[in-house]
Amino acid sequence: MAIKVIKNPPMAERLYREIGESIKQEIAKSTMKVGDKLPTERVYAELFGVSRTLVREAFIMLEIEELIEVRKGSGSYLKNSPSSLLTIAHVSDVGPFELLQARQEIESSIAACAAPVITKQDLQKLQDILDIESAELEVVENANSADRDFHLSIAQATQNTVLVDTATRLWDMKDGNPMWKKLHARIQDTSYHDQWLEDHRKVLVQLRKRNAEGARQAMWQHIENVKQTLFKLSDTEAPDFDGYLFAQPHG
Amino acid sequence: MAIKVIKNPPMAERLYREIGESIKQEIAKSTMKVGDKLPTERVYAELFGVSRTLVREAFIMLEIEELIEVRKGSGSYLKNSPSSLLTIAHVSDVGPFELLQARQEIESSIAACAAPVITKQDLQKLQDILDIESAELEVVENANSADRDFHLSIAQATQNTVLVDTATRLWDMKDGNPMWKKLHARIQDTSYHDQWLEDHRKVLVQLRKRNAEGARQAMWQHIENVKQTLFKLSDTEAPDFDGYLFAQPHG
């Protein structure tokens, strides 16, 4: 037999992860502030009915995630609020419309922020991405990737780490949502791709002119167009999106 | 003794981290491809002359970083190349100026977004927070908390989960940064509190008028004032902030 069959079937999640997640929730439920001391490893061990080794591994996980800081002989201390990580799970099932609304606000600001300080290299990079988008009309596989690159490259042009982080976070939110995949599948079939390509061009033109308000408007209009597309699609896909798409009266 | 002095001096880096980094280098130096099996924990333990426990902890670190995948009874496998470890720069050590810049952009958009849809209850809540801020001129302990409530309540008024999440995240970023604590300590002494209180009032006025652009401007100006305060303080605190505060040419 030449074919090596699939071994290693999906494994149950490692215990230390479950414990780590439980500890996160405990912290989130409590009134603990950043800098406060956590219960000791031994306390958690008894609480969860496992050995200290496992709790220690869970602590290492939280330490890698920069949620806590561990000090020998002293204890472990809350370094960052777990809310920043905890809410992300909850946020993974926000509606596409709600997410687009937020992106419209924030990304247009980011575009305006980038315009005055964007470098020649950044502009070239955006042009390159645009070329790729123009070329691969059929190769839709990477269309989403290029789209992401375009938006995030603008964020990077602001040279502000926080804005890059925020934009990345917003963009990745849709990955957790199966609804987006359906949308993308639909959209690929249509001519909306051309519309968005033109939108991207307009944004780039404003960035080249170092026109902050122009860039803001262009980005705003771009995402507005995406919203409109979404709106139209929701007509034909009504059963799927019903009660899900329009959670927000906003806009 | 009422004052709790600072204990917990800086600690030497934890051993499992060193081992984890060493393993990363070993992988990088080798010709290992993604999917290949790594040497076992026992092998590394003997190689580094430590117990398997430490190697295991290092493996957990690599697993959290999504570099490897661990399978019971089988072994550990390379999941991503160590070079692809270019994750987002850890936001915990972002400079105050950079963070304020991002907040100025995003929170002013949020204020504009909230203005048209804010409810009477939200307005009342903001008024209550303002009253608290006005009252507790001396009780500076909760000043930061009230400040946070004010800003985040505006985000909640947008009724957009994503915006609430984003604002919360931005606000919590400063908790990880010791520099902010120093700033707050300084600021409490000054009369800047009155300035910011007045700023908050102006924002609320615009929100009451349902004036989106007015709210945007008011919030922008508020954070601009905070930035100016920070700037002034950086003069007197120069040694502490040098090379840290002005990482961004932006603004």
Added chain:
DNA sequence: AATTGTGATTTGGTATGCCAATTTTGCTGT
């Protein structure tokens, strides 16, 4: 020769115990 079953081996999973750094306690001397 191919397949299958079973036991040995490999490999990660978990628990227990002791060590070292830190913090707290409390005694002692001034």
Added chain:
DNA sequence: ACAGCAAAATTGGCATACCAAATCACAATT
């Protein structure tokens, strides 16, 4: 009272030992 120091308690660091799942080797069977 107070300061200083030392012993004791606390807490994380690390190692050893044993458990369980997966894999492998090989003989029995077809």
